[in-house]
Amino acid sequence: xxxxxxxxxxxxxxxxxxxxxxxxxxxxxxxxxxxxxxxxxxxxxxxxxxxxxxxxxxxxxxxxxxxxxxxxxxxxxxxxxxxxxxxxxxxxxxxxxxxxxxxxxxxxxxxxxxxxxxxxxxxxxxxxxxxxxxxxxxxxxxxxxxxxxxxxxxxxxxxxxxxxxxxxxxxxxxxxxxxxxxxxxxxxxxxxxxxxxxxxxxxxxxxxxxxxxxxxxxxxxxxxxxxxxxxxxxxxxxxxxxxxxxxxxxxxxxxxxxxxxxxxxxxxxxxxxxxxxxxxxxxxxxxxxxxxxxxxxxxxxxxxxxxxxxxxxxxxxxxxxxxxxxxxxxxxxxxxxxxxxxxxxxxxxxxxxxxxxxxxxxxxxxxxxxxxxxxxxxxxxxxxxxxxxxxxxxxxxxxxxxxxxxx
Amino acid sequence: xxxxxxxxxxxxxxxxxxxxxxxxxxxxxxxxxxxxxxxxxxxxxxxxxxxxxxxxxxxxxxxxxxxxxxxxxxxxxxxxxxxxxxxxxxxxxxxxxxxxxxxxxxxxxxxxxxxxxxxxxxxxxxxxxxxxxxxxxxxxxxxxxxxxxxxxxxxxxxxxxxxxxxxxxxxxxxxxxxxxxxxxxxxxxxxxxxxxxxxxxxxxxxxxxxxxxxxxxxxxxxxxxxxxxx
Numbered sequence: 061x062x063x064x065x066x067x068x069x070x071x072x073x074x075x076x077x078x079x080x081x082x083x084x085x086x087x088x089x090x091x092x093x094x095x096x097x098x099x100x101x102x103x104x105x106x107x108x109x110x111x112x113x114x115x116x117x118x119x120x121x122x123x124x125x126x127x128x129x130x131x132x133x134x135x136x137x138x139x140x141x142x143x144x145x146x147x148x149x150x151x152x153x154x155x156x157x158x159x160x161x162x163x164x165x166x167x168x169x170x171x172x173x174x175x176x177x178x179x180x181x182x183x184x185x186x187x188x189x190x191x192x193x194x195x196x197x198x199x200x201x202x203x204x205x206x207x208x209x210x211x212x213x214x215x216x217x218x219x220x221x222x223x224x225x226x227x228x229x230x231x232x233x234x235x236x237x238x239x240x241x242x243x244x245x246x247x248x249x250x251x252x253x254x255x256x257x258x259x260x261x262x263x264x265x266x267x268x269x270x271x272x273x274x275x276x277x278x279x280x281x282x283x284x285x286x287x288x289x290x291x292x293x294x295x296x297x298x299x300x301x302x303x304x305x306x307x308x309x310x311x312x313x314x315x316x317x318x319x320x321x322x323x324x325x326x327x328x329x330x331x332x333x334x335x336x337x338x339x340x341x342x343x344x345x346x347x348x349x350x351x352x353x354x355x356x357x358x359x360x361x362x363x364x365x366x367x368x369x370x371x372x373x374x375x376x377x378x379x380x381x382x383x384x385x386x387x388x389x390x391x392x393x394x395x396x397x398x399x400x401x402x403x404x405x406x407x408x409x410x411x412x413x414x415x416x417x418x419x420x421x422x423x424x425x426x427x428x429x430x431x432x433x434x435x436x437x438x439x440x441x442x443x444x445x446x447x448x449x450x451x452x453x454x455x456x457x458x459x460x461x462x463x464x465x466x467x
Numbered sequence: 468x469x470x471x472x473x474x475x476x477x478x479x480x481x482x483x484x485x486x487x488x489x490x491x492x493x494x495x496x497x498x499x500x501x502x503x504x505x506x507x508x509x510x511x512x513x514x515x516x517x518x519x520x521x522x523x524x525x526x527x528x529x530x531x532x533x534x535x536x537x538x539x540x541x542x543x544x545x546x547x548x549x550x551x552x553x554x555x556x557x558x559x560x561x562x563x564x565x566x567x568x569x570x571x572x573x574x575x576x577x578x579x580x581x582x583x584x585x586x587x588x589x590x591x592x593x594x595x596x597x598x599x600x601x602x603x604x605x606x607x608x609x610x611x612x613x614x615x616x617x618x619x620x621x622x623x624x625x626x627x628x629x630x631x632x633x634x635x636x637x638x639x640x641x642x643x644x645x646x647x648x649x650x651x652x653x654x655x656x657x658x659x660x661x662x663x664x665x666x667x668x669x670x671x672x673x674x675x676x677x678x679x680x681x682x683x684x685x686x687x688x689x690x691x692x693x694x695x696x697x
Binding site for chain 1: 522543555557565574
């Protein structure tokens with residue numbers, strides 16, 4: 061077997077230019093794959109981090125009558141939230157928590173109206189769970205003030221110091237309207253926040269809505285990955301309330317992950333096509349050029365299987381060269397983006413385009429080792445499969461027929 | 468009797484045109500023979516050698532090797548027979564270009580899978596010495612002259628000590644001096660090693676070395692004469 065391997069290696073080196081060209085095409089595919097998988101991993105990680113730190117926390121506790129179809133309905137109040145907070149204080153795995161009051165409303169600048177989501181937060185506790193305030197790019201959240209999503213502010217043509225009117229349904233079910241000062245602008249890694257959200261102080265919101273309730277309590281635990289361990293305790297301690305972990309809350313995000321898997325799958329298919337076309341073409345040319353040699357080898361006593369193995373080895377070697385080159389180039393390219401990152405906002409033009417990921421600004425690539433491994437194994441298997449057809453075709457030729465070939 | 472062919476027929480088809488290369492050929496080869504199959508181009512010499520050496524098949528007729536019929540043998544069995552029984556010398560040498568002369572010669576021994584590396588080395592160096600190739604072990608075919616390449620080809624055929632060496636116009640691509648030298652070498656190996664040689668040629672100068680001359684014309688055996696040979 062070794063002599064076949066050695067002969068295959070020498071044959072691969074014999075047509076250097078062709079080998080390099082075929083390998084380079086394969087290497088290009090692998091490099092792009094590694095880069096894309098790393099980039100998507102970076103998007104994933106950052107988006108995941110933002111999802112928890114910006115939107116879901118580790119857990120959300122909501123009213124037992126919480127309507128999942130209308131999550132921002134004001135009727136989803138937790139009335140006994142202070143009691144709940146007292147319980148949370150005793151739970152060892154709860155690192156911190158905060159309260160939020162969310163509802164839908166209309167924003168009016170005196171000229172036009174836009175439907176919005178109001179998220180009322182406790183500025184004193186918000187930072188212990190979320191990183192919301194990190195994204196306030198102008199001003200701050202002040203009493204009787206509102207922080208507007210950047211694109212919303214732009215669309216409504218308002219800036220800090222301007223007045224806006226917020227119309228909403230209060231706790232008694234009647235419509236009410238309040239005048240608020242724009243005291244801040246937020247540019248968050250979430251298009252929904254930038255396009256249609258305003259933040260206000262929870263004490264103001266309670267006064268406006270005429271309630272002493274919240275719509276959710278949001279928890280940060282000692283380790284979000286152990287949520288399955290903590291969840292039974294929360295369920296036990298909050299009977300009649302609904303407990304949502306970050307995974308359940310991030311179902312949309314998981315759907316994006318599935319879309320990512322499809323993208324990876326498509327890229328693998330792309331590599332397969334490159335590998336199959338390149339290697340089959342190279343091997344067919346190789347077989348054609350070596351027909352007399354094949355005849356000679358058969359005359360010397362090589363079996364059909366030996367000939368097949370020889371050509372499959374050749375295909376595999378081209379695959380290995382392409383893989384190693386692609387792997388090295390892909391790792392170098394990805395390394396650059398793991399260190400320096402990519403400015404997503406400048407690429408997609410502005411942060412109001414929803415690309416599904418909750419990211420903005422510079423995002424660094426990650427290392428998707430499992431996808432890299434899959435790509436390498438997959439392309440090697442494809443290399444073998446692609447060389448198998450010409451190899452199999454060749455091995456069936458009569459030795460005399462090969463020897464008669466004029467070359 | 469080493470080999471016997473009975474009533475061989477072979478037709479090649481090119482499109483709708485058929486060309487009968489062999490017509491009902493029967494002959495036998497004894498051990499230790501040094502036989503020439505002679506005839507003009509297109510007479511069927513190569514076809515006959517190919518069928519004898521199991522690298523082509525006849526349309527009808529039978530080949531018996533050591534009394535065993537080869538009819539109906541599978542591809543792998545024929546490969547094994549070629550591996551064990553035959554050594555081939557081709558007109559165009561047919562050396563593997565990526566292998567050195569040493570590696571070309573050792574290939575049949577590697578295929579046999581019954582020799583140790585030391586045995587292979589000893590045999591290859593010995594046969595290289597016999598054919599006058601000592602010192603050229605690392606040369607690749609393109610770095611050798613035509614005569615040297617044919618010597619490698621002969622060494623490759625001899626190294627496994629096959630029962631029969633089939634040479635298809637071994638001197639056709641060589642000048643007369645080199646041709647003489649190659650046939651002289653084959654003759655010498657036949658004398659000293661007892662190797663059975665069957666070679667095709669249409670070169671009268673080469674023919675005179677043969678101890679048996681089988682004349683073929685239009686795919687038929689015209690004459691089969693045993694001569695003394697030079």
